[in-house]
Amino acid sequence: MIEFEGVTVTYPGASEPVLRHVDLSLPEGELVLVVGRTGAGKSTLLGAVNGSVPHFTGGRLRGRVSVAGRDTRTHPPRELADVVGMVGQDPLAGFVTDFVEEELAYGMEQLGVPADVMRRRVEETLDLLGIADLRDRPLRTLSGGQQQRVAIGAVLAAHPAVLVLDEPTSALDPTAAEEVLANITRLVHDLGTTVLLAEHRLERVVQYADRLVEVLPDGSVRDGSPVDLMADAAVAPPVVSLGRLAGWTPLPLSVRDARRMAEPLRRRLPEVPPDGSRSAASRADRAKVGQGIPLLSAQRIVVRHGAVVAVRGVTLDLRAGEVAAIMGRNGAGKSSLLWAMQGQGPRQGGIVRVAGQDPARLAPSQARRLVGLVPQDPSDLLYLETVAAECAQGDSDALEAVTRRRRKASGSPLPTGTTRRLLDRFAPGVPDEAHPHDLSEGQRLALALAVQLAPEPRVVLLDEPTRGLDYPAKAALVEVVRSLAADGRSVLVATHDVEFAAAAADRVVVLAAGEVVADGPTAEVVTSSPAFAPQTAKILAPLPYLTVDQVACGLAVGAAS
Amino acid sequence: MAEVAGRMTGRRLPRTLHPIAWWIWALGLAAAVTRTTNPLLLLLVVSVLGLVVVSRRGDAPWARAWRYYLLLALVVVAIRVVFRVVFGGDVTTVGEHTLLRLPHVPLPHWAAGVQIGGPVTAEELLSALYDGMLLATLLCCVGAANVLANPKRALRILPRALYELGAAVVVAISIAPQLVESVQRARRAQRLRGNDATGFRALRVVAVPVLEDALDRSLMLAAAMDARGYGRRADASPLARRVTASCLLCGASGLCLGAYGLLATAGPRWVELIAFGVGTLACATGMVVGGRRVRRSTYRPDPWRWPEWGVTGCGLVPAAVLMFGSSAGLNPSTVPLVWPTLPLWPALAILAAAAAAVLAPPPARPLASPAVSPPVEQQPVVESPVKVSP
Numbered sequence: 001m002i003e004f005e006g007v008t009v010t011y012p013g014a015s016e017p018v019l020r021h022v023d024l025s026l027p028e029g030e031l032v033l034v035v036g037r038t039g040a041g042k043s044t045l046l047g048a049v050n051g052s053v054p055h056f057t058g059g060r061l062r063g064r065v066s067v068a069g070r071d072t073r074t075h076p077p078r079e080l081a082d083v084v085g086m087v088g089q090d091p092l093a094g095f096v097t098d099f100v101e102e103e104l105a106y107g108m109e110q111l112g113v114p115a116d117v118m119r120r121r122v123e124e125t126l127d128l129l130g131i132a133d134l135r136d137r138p139l140r141t142l143s144g145g146q147q148q149r150v151a152i153g154a155v156l157a158a159h160p161a162v163l164v165l166d167e168p169t170s171a172l173d174p175t176a177a178e179e180v181l182a183n184i185t186r187l188v189h190d191l192g193t194t195v196l197l198a199e200h201r202l203e204r205v206v207q208y209a210d211r212l213v214e215v216l217p218d219g220s221v222r223d224g225s226p227v228d229l230m231a232d233a234a235v236a237p238p239v240v241s242l243g244r245l246a247g248w249t250p251l252p253l254s255v256r257d258a259r260r261m262a263e264p265l266r267r268r269l270p271e272v273p274p275d276g277s278r279s280a281a282s283r284a285d286r287a288k289v290g291q292g293i294p295l296l297s298a299q300r301i302v303v304r305h306g307a308v309v310a311v312r313g314v315t316l317d318l319r320a321g322e323v324a325a326i327m328g329r330n331g332a333g334k335s336s337l338l339w340a341m342q343g344q345g346p347r348q349g350g351i352v353r354v355a356g357q358d359p360a361r362l363a364p365s366q367a368r369r370l371v372g373l374v375p376q377d378p379s380d381l382l383y384l385e386t387v388a389a390e391c392a393q394g395d396s397d398a399l400e401a402v403t404r405r406r407r408k409a410s411g412s413p414l415p416t417g418t419t420r421r422l423l424d425r426f427a428p429g430v431p432d433e434a435h436p437h438d439l440s441e442g443q444r445l446a447l448a449l450a451v452q453l454a455p456e457p458r459v460v461l462l463d464e465p466t467r468g469l470d471y472p473a474k475a476a477l478v479e480v481v482r483s484l485a486a487d488g489r490s491v492l493v494a495t496h497d498v499e500f501a502a503a504a505a506d507r508v509v510v511l512a513a514g515e516v517v518a519d520g521p522t523a524e525v526v527t528s529s530p531a532f533a534p535q536t537a538k539i540l541a542p543l544p545y546l547t548v549d550q551v552a553c554g555l556a557v558g559a560a561s
Numbered sequence: 562m563a564e565v566a567g568r569m570t571g572r573r574l575p576r577t578l579h580p581i582a583w584w585i586w587a588l589g590l591a592a593a594v595t596r597t598t599n600p601l602l603l604l605l606v607v608s609v610l611g612l613v614v615v616s617r618r619g620d621a622p623w624a625r626a627w628r629y630y631l632l633l634a635l636v637v638v639a640i641r642v643v644f645r646v647v648f649g650g651d652v653t654t655v656g657e658h659t660l661l662r663l664p665h666v667p668l669p670h671w672a673a674g675v676q677i678g679g680p681v682t683a684e685e686l687l688s689a690l691y692d693g694m695l696l697a698t699l700l701c702c703v704g705a706a707n708v709l710a711n712p713k714r715a716l717r718i719l720p721r722a723l724y725e726l727g728a729a730v731v732v733a734i735s736i737a738p739q740l741v742e743s744v745q746r747a748r749r750a751q752r753l754r755g756n757d758a759t760g761f762r763a764l765r766v767v768a769v770p771v772l773e774d775a776l777d778r779s780l781m782l783a784a785a786m787d788a789r790g791y792g793r794r795a796d797a798s799p800l801a802r803r804v805t806a807s808c809l810l811c812g813a814s815g816l817c818l819g820a821y822g823l824l825a826t827a828g829p830r831w832v833e834l835i836a837f838g839v840g841t842l843a844c845a846t847g848m849v850v851g852g853r854r855v856r857r858s859t860y861r862p863d864p865w866r867w868p869e870w871g872v873t874g875c876g877l878v879p880a881a882v883l884m885f886g887s888s889a890g891l892n893p894s895t896v897p898l899v900w901p902t903l904p905l906w907p908a909l910a911i912l913a914a915a916a917a918a919v920l921a922p923p924p925a926r927p928l929a930s931p932a933v934s935p936p937v938e939q940q941p942v943v944e945s946p947v948k949v950s951p
Contacts, residue, residue: 081790094785105860110790112858344752365755373753380750383769
C-alpha cells in the first residue's frame with residue numbers, strides 16, 4: 001500500500017538529512033506504529049506519505065514514495081486526499097469549519113462526492129466513531145477527546161485507504177485516549193484501513209501495533225514486529241522496560257501478557273519497596289506526606305468562567321519538599337486551579353496564603369517571587385530571539401522582583417547568570433545563540449522553568465509539562481522535579497501522564513468537575529483506580545510497586561538478603 | 562394576521578432560509594433607503610428591520626449582533642451631527658433660525674471653504690440629522706442581513722469560480738477570534754513573568770508569541786486543507802482562464818457603472834439599464850466558464866422554495882416603488898424648515914417588506930445547547946475520597 005524506495009529527505013539549510021535511505025513496504029490493513037526520540041524525523045516520515053513533505057514543507061526528497069500506486073512526486077497532497085487521510089497533533093488547528101457535521105463533510109465536498117452519498121457517509125461516520133450526539137455542536141465547545149474523534153471522522157468520511165495520525169492522544173486524558181485508540185483499532189479490524197501512527201506514550205498503543213517502524217537518531221529506519229524491535233528500542237514503555245529487567249522472553253507488550261509472566265518476579269521482590277529507591281511509594285516518602293511545613297495554603301477556592309464552575313471549593317495545602325500531582329480528565333479544573341493559586345488567574349472565592357500574603361493582591365512581579373507557574377504552552381513565556389537574550393531578560397526580570405523587596409537591605413542582589421545556571425542544571429548544553437522556537441520541547445520547557453525559577457519562588461506549579469516529551473526527556477524532568485523538592489520547594493504538577501505522576505509525585509490529588517475526589521499518597525490513590533494506575537502497578541499488584549526503578553531496587557535488595 | 566402566522570409556524574418545519582434570500586431582501590430595502598432622507602420613512606425601515614430580525618433570527622453568535630449594529634448606527638448619526646456643528650456646513654443650507662453661536666476660529670486663507678465654529682442653525686442641524694439617519698439606516702440594512710443569514714453559509718454558495726476567494730474569507734473569519742484568544746493567553750502568560758507593562762514593551766512582549774502562534778496555526782490550517790483536497794481541480798486551459806478573467810472584470814465594471822447610475826439619479830436611465838444588463842451577463846458567463854474548472858459538491862445545499870421567493874419579492878417591492886415611483890415627499894426640505902410628511906405609497910411599500918417576518922420559516926434551533934463539555938467520558942472509578950490523616 002505504501003512504498004518507500006531509498007528515500008532521503010533534507011530540509012533547506014540543514015547539513016544532515018532527516019531521513020536517510022529509507023526502504024519500507026507497508027501492506028494493506030496493518031496498524032503501523034512509528035517510534036523514535038523527539039526530533040528523530042517521525043513527523044517527516046508521516047508527512048512524506050501524503051506528499052506534504054516536500055510539497056508543503058519544502059526541502060529535498062530523493063528516492064520514491066508511492067501510495068496506492070500514486071507517486072508523491074507527481075501528486076501533491078490535494079491529489080492524494082482520496083487515498084490518504086491525515087490527522088495532526090492539534091485537531092483544533094486543522095478544523096476548517098465551525099460545526100461537527102460540516103467538518104465531516106468538508107473533505108467529501110472537496111472531492112466532489114454527490115450530495116446524497118455525502119449525506120449517507122456523514123451518518124455512517126457519526127455512528128462509527130460514536131459521535132452522533134455531537135452532530136450539531138460547534139467544534140470549539142468539544143472536549144479534547146471529542147475533537148480528536150471528530151478530526152479522525154472528518155478524514156475517514158472520505159473513505160481513504162490509509163490513515164496517518166501524528167500523536168493523536170498526546171493532549172488527552174487516559175480515558176479519552178483509550179476511546180480514541182479503541183476507535184482506531186476498530187477501523188483496522190473492521191474496515192481494513194491501513195493506519196500509520198506516531199506516538200510518544202507507547203504504553204497506550206504498543207500492544208495494538210502489527211508492525212513497528214523505528215526512526216533512529218541518524219535518520220535511518222528499521223522495521224519489524226513489535227516484539228523484536230522493542231527488545232532494544234531507544235524508547236520503551238514501562239511494561240517493556242520491566243520485561244527487559246526481568247529477562248522475560250518473548251517480551252510482553254501488554255499488561256495481560258506481562259502479568260502472566262510476573263508470578264516468579266513477584267515472589268522475588270520484598271513485600272514493600274525498599275527505602276533506597278528514591279521514588280513515590282516508599283515508606284519514607286509515605287511518612288513524609290503531610291509532614292513538611294505548608295508553603296501554600298489554599299482554602300475553598302472557587303473559579304467560574306461565565307456560567308461554568310471550573311473549581312468548586314477546593315482546599316489544598318502544598319508543603320515544603322513535596323511533589324504533588326493533580327490529575328483528572330480534560331476540563332476537570334486543573335489549570336484553573338493552578339492559575340488561581342498563582343494569583344494571575346480569576347478566582348471568585350476562597351483564600352490563598354503564601355508566606356502570609358495573597359499572591360493575587362500583589363503586583364505580578366512580586367507574586368512570582370512567591371509562586372512560579374509554567375503554563376501549558378511554555379513558548380507563551382518566551383519572546384526574545386535567542387536563548388542568551390531570554391536568560392539575560394530572565395535575570396533582569398527576577399532582579400526587579402527581588403530588589404523591589406530588598407531595596408533597603410544591603411548585600412548584592414541576584415547574581416547575573418542565575419537563569420543560565422538553572423537552565424544548565426535542567427538541560428545542559430543548550431546553545432546560547434539558538435532561537436527558543438527551534439529548541440526541542442524538553443529544552444523549551446527547561447528554559448521556561450529556568451526563567452520562572454530565577455527569582456527563587458518556593459512554590460512551583462507546572463501545567464501539563466510532559467506534553468511532547470519522550471521517555472528520556474520525561475525521566476530528566478522527573479529528576480528536575482525531585483531536585484526542586486529536595487531544595488525544600490513545593491512542586492505541584494497538573495498532568496494526564498500516570499507514569500510520570502507515579503515516578504515523580506509523593507502525593508496525588510484527583511479532580512473531577514472542579515471538586516477533589518481523592519487526595520493522598522501516590523501509591524494509594526493511583527492503585528485504587530484502573531484509569532490512573534501505572535503499568536508496573538497493574539503488573540505487580542498486589543505489591544505496591546509503581547515504577548521500574550523501584551523494581552530494580554527491590555531486586556537488588558532481594559538479591560542481597 | 563397573527564392567527565395566520567401562528568397556524569403557519571405550526572405547520573411549517575423550522576429551517577434556515579436561504580442566505581441569498583435574506584441578502585436580496587435587505588439590499589432591496591437598502592436601495593429604497595438611498596432614495597429618501599425622510600426621517601419618518603427611515604424610522605419605518607429601521608422598525609421593519611427590527612421586527613423581522615427579532616422574529617426570525619437564530620441563536621448563533623452572529624445573530625446576537627443586532628444591538629451592536631443599532632448602537633453603531635446611533636454613533637454614526639451623532640458623529641455626523643457633531644461634525645456639522647463644529648465644522649459648519651456648506652453655505653446653501655445655512656438658514657435663519659440660529660440656535661447658538663460657537664466661537665469662530667479664524668483659519669488662514671488657503672483653508673477657504675472650511676470653517677470651525679460660528680453660528681449653528683436649526684436648518685443645518687436638521688439636514689445633518691437626515692444625512693446621518695440615511696447612513697445609519699443603510700448600516701442597519703446590511704447589519705440585518707448579517708444577523709439573519711449565516712455569513713459562512715452565504716459564502717459557501719458563492720459561484721464556484723469565486724470559491725477560492727470565499728475560502729480565504731472563511732479562514733480569515735475563523736482566525737480573528739483565535740487571534741483574540743491567543744492575545745489574551747500571551748498577556749496572561751507574560752504576567753506570570755512579572756511583565757505587566759503597557760506601551761511599546763507590552764506590545765513587543767505579547768506580539769511575538771501571538772504572531773508566532775498565528776503563523777503556526779495558519780500553516781497548520783493550510784496543510785490540513787491541502788491534505789483534505791482543497792484546491793483540487795480539473796485542468797483548465799490557458800484560454801479558459803483568460804476568458805474567465807476578462808469576463809469577470811468586464812462584468813464587474815458594468816455592474817458597478819449600472820448600479821451607480823441607477824442609484825445616483827444622474828444620466829439617462831436606458832444607458833444604466835444596458836450597462837447593468839451587460840455587466841450581469843458578462844459576470845454570469847465568467848462564473849460558468851470559471852466554475853467548470855472547480856470540481857466540488859455541497860453538503861446539504863440550502864433549498865430555494867416559495868418562502869425564498871416570497872422574502873425576495875417583498876424586499877424588492879420598496880426598492881421598485883421608491884426608485885421608479887413618484888419622488889414626492891421623499892426628500893423633505895430643510896430650507897425653509899418643513900415638517901416632514903409620510904408619503905402613502907412609499908410607506909406602504911416599506912411595510913410590505915415586513916411580510917418577511919411571516920413568509921420566512923421559523924429558524925432552526927439546536928435541540929439543546931449543552932454546556933461546555935457534557936459528561937460523556939466515564940468518571941474515573943474512585944471509591945471514596947482518600948484523605949490523609951496526619
